[in-house]
Amino acid sequence: MGLLDVQGVGIAFGGLKAVQDFRLDLPKGALQGLIGPNGAGKTTLFNLLTGVYPPDTGTVKLGDRVLNGLKPHQIAQAGLARTFQNIRLFGDLTVLDNVKIACWSRGWTTTLDALLRTPRFRAEENAITTRSMELLQIFELDKRADESARFLPYGGQRRLEMARALALDPKVLLLDEPAAGMNPQEKVALRNLIRDVRDRFGLTVLLIEHDMGLVMEICERITVLDHGVVIASGTPIEIQKNPAVIEAYLGASPVADASPGAH
Amino acid sequence: MSLASYGKPASPAVVAVDALGPFAGVAVLVLLMHFVIGPAVGPYYAKILVDIAISIVLAVSLNVVNGFTGQFSIGHAAFMAVGGYTAAAITYFGTVKIWGGLPLVHADPQGWGLFVVGTVAGALVAGLFGLFVGLPSLRLRGDYLALVTLGFGEIVRVLLMQTGSIPDPKVIAEAPLYTLPLKLGGSLGFGGVPTYTNLFWAWLWAGLTLVIVYRLKASTHGRAFLSVREDEIAAEAMGIPTTSVKVRAFVLSAALAGIAGALFAHELGTTLNPKELGFQKSFEVVIMVVLGGMGSLSGAVLAAAVLTVLPEVLREFSEYRMIVYALILILVMLVRPQGLFGIHEVWELPVVRRLLGGRGPK
Numbered sequence: 329m330g331l332l333d334v335q336g337v338g339i340a341f342g343g344l345k346a347v348q349d350f351r352l353d354l355p356k357g358a359l360q361g362l363i364g365p366n367g368a369g370k371t372t373l374f375n376l377l378t379g380v381y382p383p384d385t386g387t388v389k390l391g392d393r394v395l396n397g398l399k400p401h402q403i404a405q406a407g408l409a410r411t412f413q414n415i416r417l418f419g420d421l422t423v424l425d426n427v428k429i430a431c432w433s434r435g436w437t438t439t440l441d442a443l444l445r446t447p448r449f450r451a452e453e454n455a456i457t458t459r460s461m462e463l464l465q466i467f468e469l470d471k472r473a474d475e476s477a478r479f480l481p482y483g484g485q486r487r488l489e490m491a492r493a494l495a496l497d498p499k500v501l502l503l504d505e506p507a508a509g510m511n512p513q514e515k516v517a518l519r520n521l522i523r524d525v526r527d528r529f530g531l532t533v534l535l536i537e538h539d540m541g542l543v544m545e546i547c548e549r550i551t552v553l554d555h556g557v558v559i560a561s562g563t564p565i566e567i568q569k570n571p572a573v574i575e576a577y578l579g580a581s582p583v584a585d586a587s588p589g590a591h
Numbered sequence: 592m593s594l595a596s597y598g599k600p601a602s603p604a605v606v607a608v609d610a611l612g613p614f615a616g617v618a619v620l621v622l623l624m625h626f627v628i629g630p631a632v633g634p635y636y637a638k639i640l641v642d643i644a645i646s647i648v649l650a651v652s653l654n655v656v657n658g659f660t661g662q663f664s665i666g667h668a669a670f671m672a673v674g675g676y677t678a679a680a681i682t683y684f685g686t687v688k689i690w691g692g693l694p695l696v697h698a699d700p701q702g703w704g705l706f707v708v709g710t711v712a713g714a715l716v717a718g719l720f721g722l723f724v725g726l727p728s729l730r731l732r733g734d735y736l737a738l739v740t741l742g743f744g745e746i747v748r749v750l751l752m753q754t755g756s757i758p759d760p761k762v763i764a765e766a767p768l769y770t771l772p773l774k775l776g777g778s779l780g781f782g783g784v785p786t787y788t789n790l791f792w793a794w795l796w797a798g799l800t801l802v803i804v805y806r807l808k809a810s811t812h813g814r815a816f817l818s819v820r821e822d823e824i825a826a827e828a829m830g831i832p833t834t835s836v837k838v839r840a841f842v843l844s845a846a847l848a849g850i851a852g853a854l855f856a857h858e859l860g861t862t863l864n865p866k867e868l869g870f871q872k873s874f875e876v877v878i879m880v881v882l883g884g885m886g887s888l889s890g891a892v893l894a895a896a897v898l899t900v901l902p903e904v905l906r907e908f909s910e911y912r913m914i915v916y917a918l919i920l921i922l923v924m925l926v927r928p929q930g931l932f933g934i935h936e937v938w939e940l941p942v943v944r945r946l947l948g949g950r951g952p953k
């Protein structure tokens with residue numbers, strides 16, 4: 329059994345079965361791709377895994393722990409971190425504070441420590457700042473640490489989403505279209521970054537991405553969703569040859585823009 | 592700001608100054624107000640300064656909810672009333688029970704201890720009410736809090752109107768304690784509350800409120816508050832229990848409003864009256880927060896001072912005050928919805944930074 333074990337998870341919005349009977353067994357250290365046409369249900373699956381929507385059916389397990397029924401913040405603390413397709417940074421706060429916020433649940437001081445500025449409080453604040461700056465360095469954002477997050481360029485905001493998610497010290501990282509809106513150079517850098525971060529932090533990564541070049545190059549295995557159903561699963565080469573996948577992509581209307589809720 | 596000290600280990604002296612300095616600052620401010628500024632400006636201006644301090648406590652405390660966590664509470668005066676009546680009941684009935692006879696109208700140092708107890712109790716009881724109001728309503732999304740706080744404000748006002756008149760000292764002396772909270776003066780108000788509130792107490796509590804709330808804002812716990820306001824879904828995804836954070840903010844805010852109420856109740860020239868602490872008062876505090884900036888403490892202080900002085904300066908103005916406030920609110924919402932300073936403190940604004948010769952804008 330893998331680290332992230334998803335069994336028969338599904339949800340329907342009214343009559344629309346957004347995700348049905350989804351199964352996935354991610355071993356520790358895996359870098360797995362999740363692709364599919366617009367509106368296939370990829371983001372919805374992330375929302376199911378992270379507790380934004382409670383699944384109608386199925387179970388999600390992280391290691392030995394069943395995540396069903398937990399609140400999103402409990403799931404995050406349990407080790408499942410994510411980024412958002414339509415960026416959800418804390419825009420008015422500084423780049424550094426965005427990352428520091430994710431360190432909160434690992435903190436050890438009480439509010440009273442903060443009010444009295446005890447040595448414990450200083451130690452924690454220093455530790456959090458140091459760690460956050462390290463993460464920002466990895467994502468080449470350290471120079472802009474005290475700017476408001478909203479002023480970062482698009483690519484920078486995507487990288488900050490990843491840095492912030494990593495500050496949770498997660499076991500599994502869910503990336504929702506991290507390359508969207510990036511220019512070609514940024515995409516090349518991102519490719520290496522995702523692999524580096526996976527190796528460095530011993531992460532398990534599930535990656536949603538529309539950029540096929542990126543997905544095919546870095547993912548070891550790929551799962552394909554279409555209309556909420558898994559239509560194929562395998563290595564990049566197997567997926568590229570799979571007739572059902574080709575059909576799904578060619579058959580899908582090219583501008584079927586989904587209008588999802590909580591991305 | 593945290594970047595400046597990043598990585599450098601601080602010496603014990605720096606640690607101590609950082610921890611205790613602001614309290615020393617408050618002490619200096621309080622002594623200055625009480626012994627120098629107060630006597631220099633005379634009783635009329637001293638009262639305005641006391642009013643400003645109370646407004647600061649109110650605006651800064653509401654900022655914790657409306658500014659930091661981005662929820663919209665419009666019943667702050669009700670928590671002020673709860674704190675004020677609690678404190679007044681303790682000092683008034685307490686004086687009779689302990690020393691016999693009516694409380695002196697003017698401050699009597701003998702009762703200061705009772706006043707402190709009353710103020711703290713006012714904060715605790717107001718905080719408890721905050722818990723009861725916040726717990727159910729903050730679980731729900733959207734505008735429920737505004738509705739619930741509005742309703743709560745009315746309920747408190749009506750209940751206070753229904754209380755019986757203040758009994759005679761002889762009756763008080765013999766009455767069992769639990770009967771007294773039902774005799775708070777009704778619609779006529781709680782008359783004869785000893786007037787302990789002066790520059791010393793008002794600025795002491797204002798200073799402490801500022802230190803507490805500022806330190807909160809600059810800590811992990813405060814950042815958790817801010818994340819809720821910025822994006823609740825993202826905050827949850829980063830491990831922040833948003834509901835419990837909101838409830839905590841609400842309780843703290845209510846407790847601090849209770850302190851403001853206690854100060855108001857014991858002020859010379861005010862009557863503790865349900866009518867005084869109705870929606871109009873709540874609205875005034877909301878204006879202070881919106882004007883100063885949602886989340887900005889220096890902005891709240893500035894707005895509190897200006898909106899306290901303005902009605903004094905422009906006598907005619909006070910007649911039309913609510914109209915003007917409503918206009919201000921609409922104007923700010925249209926032109927600068929984040930308020931004068933937004934979430935930032937005055938000294939964090941690029942313009943001010945440049946003036947101070949510090950790090951320029953980036």
Ligand SMILES: Nc1ncnc2c1ncn2[C@@H]1O[C@H](COP(=O)(O)OP(=O)(O)OP(=O)(O)O)[C@@H](O)[C@H]1O
Pocket residue numbers: 341344346364365366367368369370371372373413585586587588589590
């Ligand atoms: N909260 C919701 N309420 C109703 N329908 C929803 C909700 N969230 C998603 N959907 C629908 O579920 C389907 C799957 O949407 P989802 O956002 O998961 O697709 P996706 O695979 O992430 O697409 P994209 O590649 O465009 O991001 C869509 O038809 C979408 O409209």
Ligand SMILES: [Mg+2]
Pocket residue numbers: 370371372413
């Ligand atoms: Mg999506």
